[in-house]
Amino acid sequence: MKLTFLGTSAGKPTKERNVSALGLEVDQDNKWYLFDCGEATQHQLLYSHLSIAKLNTIFITHLHGDHYYGLPGLISSKKLDTCFKPLCIYGPVGIRAFLEAAVKISEESLGYKLDIVEFKSGDEFKFDKFSLKVLPLVHSIESFAFSIKEDDITNKIDEEKLRALGVKPSKLYGELKRGNSAQFEGKTLKPKEFMLGATLGRKIIIAGDNSEPDILGDYLQGIDLLVHECTYTQEVFDNLAIKILHTTAKDLGLVAQKRDVKHLIANHINPRFNKSANQDIDLIYDEIKQNYKGKLFIANDFDVYILNRDGLEKS
Structure with missing residues (x-):
């Protein structure tokens, strides 16, 4: 499995980070999947190895703009690039009205089949190489995580x-x-x-905005990879005049350790943590590591990670 981070900022873009978007490629599959599509995601794609032509499905975690405002531009550019393969978009209730309004008001003729699926918590879907379950999170609006189970390989011959x-x-x-x-x-x-034993598929969770990582419960237990927001350090959160429903580095580390998460990638970083500020990204890394002993990365835009059978590596 290969994960390409196209946007890792929380709320708004910065000079260093664009807003949320993540590409997932699965072994032995000739297409890729996009998780969230913040503003200017199509611009980010231009600087990555991913192409709109091979984009098959988009999953939206929740309907805050930094996670889906990039959709109208991307689906329009798909036509301009003469990519007429069908595209399917999965999102919470409301995503259909948003997209249909954007297409209607702009008098856009896409020229390809656009399927829109509105899901609810607990829904399960099957794809060519994996299955996916929608899990609820805790945020200021409905927000979801996607629990992904790669298919077992059962036809390996000796x-x-x-x-x-x-x-x-x-x-x-x-x-x-x-x-x-x-x-x-x-x-x-x-x-x-003459058949070898089954090779078990890997398990990952890609989560949207969430203030309580442990709400994912047993789905986290021993998983191969968790991709989860980490908007604040605990000190910053404690000093906020208005508390925002996001995860702190301390809480994320504690839950990942408690649930024996094998590998952790933190993203959705608050803009105050940047190279030119006194609050560097290392503060988030260090706070997570105080509580989590597994392999940890803080994602930057355009980081590419490979989840092999024997571990997670940055490409």
């Missing part, structure tokens, strides 16, 4: 064992993978004797 019998790669391999017995030099080869 080529070494077959070669030892003199069976070279051929149509016979395909028959065994499909669960059919095959004949070789007068012997019956049964599929169960």
Whole structure:
């Protein structure tokens, strides 16, 4: 799995960070998926390896502008780039009215099929290489996380064992993978004797804005990767005149440690944390690490991460 961060700022863009957007590519898939689409996401794509032509599906976590105001521009540019493959957008109730109004008022003729699916908490969806479940979060409006389970690989054949019998790669391999017995030099080869055990699919959660990470409960337990907002340090949050429903670095670290999260990527960083300010991004990293012993990254725009079977690495 490959994750490309296109926007990592909270609320508004800065000179260093654009607003929320994240691209996900899944192994052995020729398309990619976008999670949130803040203003100017299409501009960010121009500086990444991702292309609108291969974008298949967009998921919106919630209807705050920094997470979906980029949609009208992106769906219009798709047509201008002569990308006429269908596009599906999943979002909370209200996303349909927003998009239909934008298309109608601008008298836009997209030229391709645009499917809009409004989901609710608990809904489950199946895609080519993974399944996805919508989970509720705690925010000032309805906000959601996406729990993603990669499909198990169950058709891996023991080529070494077959070669030892003199069976070279051929149509016979395909028959065994499909669960059919095959004949070789007068012997019956049964599929169960030559199939390797299942490779379990990885589990990740991509969360929208949320003030209580532990609301994800058992879905967090031992997962391979959590992508979660981290808008404030605890000190900054405690000194806010008006409390905003976002996660602090301390709370995120505590919950990730409690739930044995294997890898953690924090994003949605408040603009006050920047290179030219006294409050550097290291403050967030250090506060999380005080409470979380797993592998941690603070995402920057255009960071690319690879989730392999043996761990998470920055590309």
